[in-house]
Amino acid sequence: MTRNRFLRLAAAALLLSPLCAQRLGRSQIQEIEKAVSEEMAKQKIPGMSVAAGTNFKLLWSAGFGLADLENSVPARAQTVYRLGSISKPITAVAAMQLAESGKLDLDAPIQKYVPSFPEKPWPITARHLLSHLSGIRHYGSQAEVNSTRRYTDLTEPLKIFAADPLLFEPGAKYSYTTYGYCLLGAAVEEASGMKFVDYIRQRIFEPAGMHTARHDSVHDLIPHRARGYRKTPAGTIENCALADTSNKIPGGGMVSTPEDLAKFANAIMKGQLVKPDTRDQMYTRQQNRDGTPIPYGLGWQIQEFEGRKWVSHGGAQQGISTLLVMLPAEGFSVALMANLERVVLQPLALRIAEIVLR
16 A cells, blocks of 8 residues: 555545534544544554543544455444453453452452362462463463464363463562453353353443444454454555454453443443442552552553553554543543554543543
8 A cells, every 4th residue: 555545545534423523622623633643644554433531421433544445444433343452441340340249259269260270379369360460371372362263152262371380479470461361251251140241241331331342253243343454564554364352252352432432431430330449449550469569450551641540451453453541530531443453542542632631
């Protein structure tokens, strides 16, 4: 793809949802559109969808560029993308709901809920899994990352890593792991007495008003699904590698629109999905056993920018880059979803926050 053609495509097909004009000033919308378009041109992003809100309400959403380059399908506010690791905070909310109801003990050995998972030299708990303190490894090879095997339940994929030794004693240090969240999802399924995908649909997506969010499936027909792309070493755009995410639904196997992600963020901030005390626990940085804070709470990445607490999670997967950011004190949220791998989204999220909150 030539640079001029890319620029034309990135500028084309800007489609705003009905939420837009009535909720943000026109000058703000124009500034956001300009910031998004410039970032897309800079990083050669084929398509992107964005949603933003404040005061715990969705204010604006839009699609830019193309969701499908081969068929010239515009990206819209309603375009569906893989979430990647933004699946993790959804699983975390499910776990914390069950903890509130007394169905999941965060500090019990995980074998209480997943007896097929082999015992290790030290106990692993749901709290360890929520905060990436479990010692369970992350991906071990590119073949695992690009798995195309189809799984039909949550326990079979645990065999990928179940027999492997822990990297360290649980609680000793922080080490990010998608597989830890796969184990947590299996515990959610057992503790709830429901299939994991049914639980998150009934207890999270429906209460939050999320109409497009669901588990990913390469076989199902998912309306408005974006095609995914990657850059070659030469900088040109090509189709991404094939991948079936059924091996990691709780840790990286869901899809959504940015509008639904913003609704998810708003429902959490308003205390609709978990109690305010539980929400605040999730927003609190956890610690290693020696008292050293880690950059992660219970399901969320926690940072400080300019005196504000930023609660966020990103996703990186075949064909997508995603980011969901919340500023709880302001009730602000922004969700960015691009159909290109290895896109840096944090600066754009900061810019949109600046425009909306000024």
